[in-house]
Amino acid sequence: MGRSPCCEKAHTNKGAWTKEEDQRLINYIRSHGEGCWRSLPTAAGLQRCGKSCRLRWINYLRPDLKRGNFTEEEDELIIKLHSLLGNKWSVIAGRLPGRTDNEIKNYWNTHLKRKLISRGIDPQSHRPLNAAATSTPASAVTTTIPTTTPKNICTDFTNSVDQKPNIINQSNNTTDSSYDETKCNSGTTTEETKPLEISQKTSQQLMINLELSIGLPLHTKTTDHISSAESTASYNFLAALSPPPTAAVPVTAAAEMVAKTVCLCWQIGFQGGGQSCGKCKTATGFYRYC
DNA sequence: AACTAAAGCAACCGCGGGGAT
DNA sequence: GATCCCCGCGGTTGCTTTAGT
Numbered sequence: 112m113g114r115s116p117c118c119e120k121a122h123t124n125k126g127a128w129t130k131e132e133d134q135r136l137i138n139y140i141r142s143h144g145e146g147c148w149r150s151l152p153t154a155a156g157l158q159r160c161g162k163s164c165r166l167r168w169i170n171y172l173r174p175d176l177k178r179g180n181f182t183e184e185e186d187e188l189i190i191k192l193h194s195l196l197g198n199k200w201s202v203i204a205g206r207l208p209g210r211t212d213n214e215i216k217n218y219w220n221t222h223l224k225r226k227l228i229s230r231g232i233d234p235q236s237h238r239p240l241n242a243a244a245t246s247t248p249a250s251a252v253t254t255t256i257p258t259t260t261p262k263n264i265c266t267d268f269t270n271s272v273d274q275k276p277n278i279i280n281q282s283n284n285t286t287d288s289s290y291d292e293t294k295c296n297s298g299t300t301t302e303e304t305k306p307l308e309i310s311q312k313t314s315q316q317l318m319i320n321l322e323l324s325i326g327l328p329l330h331t332k333t334t335d336h337i338s339s340a341e342s343t344a345s346y347n348f349l350a351a352l353s354p355p356p357t358a359a360v361p362v363t364a365a366a367e368m369v370a371k372t373v374c375l376c377w378q379i380g381f382q383g384g385g386q387s388c389g390k391c392k393t394a395t396g397f398y399r400y401c
Numbered sequence: 402a403a404c405t406a407a408a409g410c411a412a413c414c415g416c417g418g419g420g421a422t
Numbered sequence: 423g424a425t426c427c428c429c430g431c432g433g434t435t436g437c438t439t440t441a442g443t
Contacts, residue, residue, distance in 0.1 A: 127411075127437080149428065165429080166412065201431060212431075217410055 124158045128167055132157055136164055137172055170213045177209025181218055189215060189223060194237040 124132070139155035145168070148161035157164060181189075185207055192203045200212035200219075207215065224234040233240050 125413075147428090148430095160413090162414090162429085163412075169430095170411075198432065213411075216432075221409055 123152075123160050123163070125163075132159065133167070133172060136168060140168060170211045175209055176211065185210070186223060186226065189219065190227065193219065
């Protein structure tokens with residue numbers, strides 16, 4: 112027995128959206144805000160599934176969307192983030208303001224895969240294609256990223272130090288510099304070997320619980336079980352993924368800010384200046400990605 | 402100019418996570 | 423603790439546009 116359908120399909124439109132439907136959706140969200148997608152179509156007078164409305168808004172109608180071609184910097188950032196995160200398109204999208212997960216996913220499948228292949232890099236493992244073909248058994252060297260099932264990332268990160276799908280170097284400056292490398296080193300002749308270098312280097316370093324770093328605040332009463340080392344590791348990872356602190360917000364201050372006003376929108380790159388967006392806090396006091 | 406193949410992209414589908422009851 | 427319900431995500435589909443012959 113499957114789930115009941117999310118909406119009455121017999122009375123919902125499908126396929127391309129008309130201008131009138133777009134306008135209705137825009138008008139409704141402007142006056143009522145996002146949320147409660149299930150009831151939105153009825154309230155807005157749309158004969159659409161709530162999921163369809165949500166998708167249309169997020170992927171096409173949202174006012175903060177950046178249309179147009181991806182820049183070289185964005186390309187490199189996506190590649191880098193994909194090497195770290197796998198097919199976590201929503202998380203990757205969070206690092207690219209104005210871009211949607213769907214857009215990035217499509218761009219990856221149509222452009223970046225080919226780009227990597229042309230560089231001689233396997234788009235799944237981010238390792239050189241010839242090396243991927245003659246790779247050692249997984250039990251011997253497991254430095255590739257389990258992109259096929261993103262869940263493996265957090266599982267491996269959390270539970271295993273021996274398995275090293277992908278990690279951040281914490282013992283030197285590579286963590287702090289990873290963001291800058293992404294921004295600054297695109298197009299260099301050595302760039303194409305970086306993903307492998309990262310994997311090889313970091314395979315000897317400390318593991319990080321990636322999901323923890325992204326999904327939970329670092330210091331709340333409910334996360335006291337997290338050790339200080341883990342918290343530090345999480346912050347270091349965030350530092351790698353987050354925009355570099357501005358002069359007005361030095362690293363230590365930024366860390367404090369993360370600890371106090373944990374808005375994950377900000378952590379993963381939304382422009383918020385460290386302010387909570389107000390939509391992240393759940394009823395139980397946790398913060399979530401929104 | 403007409404046809405076909407390939408590429409690009411918007412939208413849909415099904416599933417899993419997590420809050421509410 | 424079990425169940426229900428909603429939201430969001432990733433994978434896939436299919437339509438439209440562009441390039442090639």
